[in-house]
Amino acid sequence: MPELPEVEVVRRGLADHVVGRTVTRAAILGARVARRHLPGPVDLAARLTGAVVRAAERRGKYLWLVVQGPDSDPEALVVHLGMSGQLRVEAPDAPAEKHLHATFDLDGDERRPNQLRFVDQRTFGGLFLADLVPDPAAATGRPAREWGVPGTITHIAPDPLEAAYDQGAVVRRLKARHTGIKRALLDQGLVSGIGNIYADEALWRAQVHGEREAASLTKPALGRVLSAARDVMSDALAAGGTSFDALYVDVNGQSGWFERSLDAYGREGQPCHRCGRPLRRESFMNRSSFSCPRCQPRPRRRR
């Protein structure tokens, strides 16, 4: 499942293979992939045709291409991969994938594949156009984003790897949250980019159970959780960023996933890498959570 590191690998691939090129033809296959583009798929395709790709940007799990038509201001083609979305760069005559939802032909460069494709099995992902606005989360005294951010995703908080991220501010907001720390980590309005896998990894590193009430943790403990989240995603990016094929903007998440060294997620019954106790799996928020019964004791009262 693509979380911040996987999406960043995709963004880097787009920066290498798509930025600077012009969309000569756009095709949206089916309405669902463009459901968040309110004017509809025909409008989306029409507005992309002839646009130049200026940049590839990301905040948390959201990705966007800065695109600019010949007579218009730059705008954002926002892409969310959902659970199974992939962006690939391929030859236009490559066989259509089973769950192909959009194609974007890119202007001629005979040495490079020249069709960007959006493929998504579970169709939680999608594409839409948005105006670019100044980043409301820009921290004073830090470099602002050159192109701004899409206006429709200003509710998404900065992620731990970007300049606008302010860990102290997130700690202060966590101190006011009367909910489980894991639930809070997954709230993209508080800190973005963390999904179920990296939430479990961060909590394992910080030795905190996910059902501990956020507000009940000390500020230093909250800081350790957030630092662990930043570090584990940074480590995953370093490990996954090296192995993608030039023909694929993303390896699809799979090869990065298998090579990743996880300490908690999916390790039910396997020994804790710190203390040796078998890890447990708990069902929580209708999804699985993995933790060490010794290093991450459950809170006495729920939450």
Place this chain on the structure above:
DNA sequence: CGTTCCTCCTGCTAGC
């Protein structure tokens, strides 16, 4: 506003 719950979707696996 904060918080919780539900829903969207397909493919794979476990169990009968």
Place this chain on the structure above:
DNA sequence: TGCTAGCAGGAGGAAC
């Protein structure tokens, strides 16, 4: 063998 149920889960919106 073939069926069903359960599971995976990001994010938005409804409901309280």
